[in-house]
Amino acid sequence: MIVRAGRMLLVRRAACDSLPGVFELPSGSVEEGERLLTALRREVREETSLRVLSVTCFLGAFDYRSSHGQSARQFTFRVEVGAGEPRLDPREHDHLTWVMPAELERVGVSAQLRGVLRGLA
16 A cells, blocks of 8 residues: 555556456565565556555455456555656556545445455545
8 A cells, every 4th residue: 555645546457457447556466486575566666666665564464366266365565655656557557546545435446455444544
């Protein structure tokens, strides 16, 4: 989770990707042999072009089924990033927005993610 001025960054999945139109935090998979926090830094960079300066806290985790039907677990962390504006890879995400925690349901994030972020509102 990236926060600026009290608002968190959400990205919308592109129409050509799995779960099109769903808003989510920048996220991704851990590659074989990769450490979790290394994957976090890599995925934030790949999905937003922003550089993670520090991981400030663990917010929670939830289990879900991937687009391939496999069991998966999402770990959610709050991070501090360097200066600059996010830039999206249009093959993965087609829109970004900054929202207050109270706006999560309105923008349509998953119930699992709302559960992890519930205490922030």
